[in-house]
Amino acid sequence: MRFFLLPISTRRTLLYCQKIQVLPKDKQTIVDKAAVRAAKLWSGWEKKEAGWQKKVVVYGNYLLRRIHFEEWGLKSVPPLSTKRREEExxxxxxxxxxxxxxxxxTKHAINVLRALGTxxxxxxxxxxxxxxxxMPISAPFALVPVIPNLPFFYLMYRAWSHWRALAGGxxxxFLCDNNLxxxxxxxxxNSxxxxxxxxxTTSKESTADIGETKPLPDNKSKISDEEALLLSQENGRQLVRALEIPxxxxxLERAIxxxxxxxxxxxxxxxxxxxTTKTK
Structure with a gap:
């Protein structure tokens, strides 16, 4: 796997994990297969021109875009299975x-990754x-005819998403603790x-002097009192092309x-x- 630390601003960093090898279908877990099936279903709904499925997709994409990019980053890291642990x-x-x-x-890179993970x-x-x-509270909505129980499925997805984020962290x-x-x-x-x-940034200090003030994920950058955006959508696309990871x-678009x-x-x-108003 390849882990990328990509600063978005002077205080926030995006974590992204690129999996070099994709598991064949016969070796995928039930969770992975369910995720693939759900993605195909969602894609099919997106292609519809109208109807309740299209409305669900439009509103659902709005909600998905607002899920914190830090959570998406952790979800890009695969869970630590027994086999993967042994191989690593x-x-x-x-x-x-x-x-x-x-x-x-370099002396701070592992600590930045650890902080993003924990x-x-x-x-x-x-x-x-x-x-x-x-989820059990929303289950009775399944009695509504025609339309699926959207509150239940949303809570189920969010539960899975939080579990994946915890598993990624x-x-x-594990990798940081064992120097792997x-x-x-x-x-x-760098370029x-x-x-x-x-x-x-407005600091006049040299790069060598401000080690701890580099953009860290804990939002405690000492470079300036005000957070500054580093990446725009345009140079974010430039970064994607440089790394050759479509x-x-x-x-990046979501995080920026x-x-x-x-x-x-x-x-x-x-x-x-x-x-200046005072309540009495």
């Missing part, structure tokens, strides 16, 4: 960690529990990120849109005049 320990399955060294120094664990665990609680922690990652700084990523980083484009929206809302909130 024995060195049969090589895992590379790829990143722009000018932005994320920081959201409590959130995913609690939301998984709430989804499991909500567990896999990352080969560090691979990317000159191609894209370095000018963007220099333009986005499937990464949708992940979410971070850009979050930065804009934060700026608008700061620009609001303070409320």
């Amino acid at each position: 320990v024995l060195g049969k399955d090589k895992n590379l960690l790829i990143y722009p060294e000018d932005i994320i120094p 920081d959201r664990e409590p959130l995913h665990r609690s939301r998984l529990i709430w989804c499991l609680i909500g 567990k896999h990352i922690r 990652l080969s560090l691979s700084p990317s000159p191609a990523l 894209i990120y370095t000018p963007l980083f220099n333009r986005a 499937e990464l484009e949708v992940e 849109w979410q971070v850009e929206d979050a930065i804009q809302k934060e700026r608008e909130q700061k620009a609001k005049p303070p409320d």
Whole structure:
């Protein structure tokens, strides 16, 4: 597998895992087969010109786009099966960690990956529990004729999504704890990120002096008080072409849109005049 650390802003980093080998159908798990079948069904609904299926897809895609990009990143990491664990320990399955060294120094790369894999664990665990609680409550909606029980299926999907995120984080922690990652700084990523980083930041310190202030996933960058966007949609597509990973484009597009929206809302909130009214 190849793990990519792709800074979106001076405070947020996208994790993406590219699986080099795709399992044949006869070796896929039941969960994997169900996911493929659901994707085909969804794709079929998208092709419809009208009807309730089309409306479900339009609204569903809106909701999917708002799922945090950090969750999508963790879901790109496959669960740690017993067989995969053995192969990784024995060195049969090589895992590379790829990143722009000018932005994320090599001495911090593993810590950045570990943080991305573990920081959201409590959130995913609690939301998984709430989804499991909500599924039986929404089950009676199945009595409604014609239209499927959408609330139940949505909660089921979100439960699966949180479980996959937890499983991906567990896999990352295993790799980090057992030193099973080969560090691979990317000159191609450096050539894209370095000018963007220099333009986005106002610090006059040299790269060698600001090691800890590089964009980390814990949103505690010390570069400046205000978060700055690094990637635009245009240079995000440039990054996809440089890495030659077409499937990464949708992940980057979603992450850039979410971070850009979050930065804009934060700026608008700061620009609001303070409320001077006093309640008595």
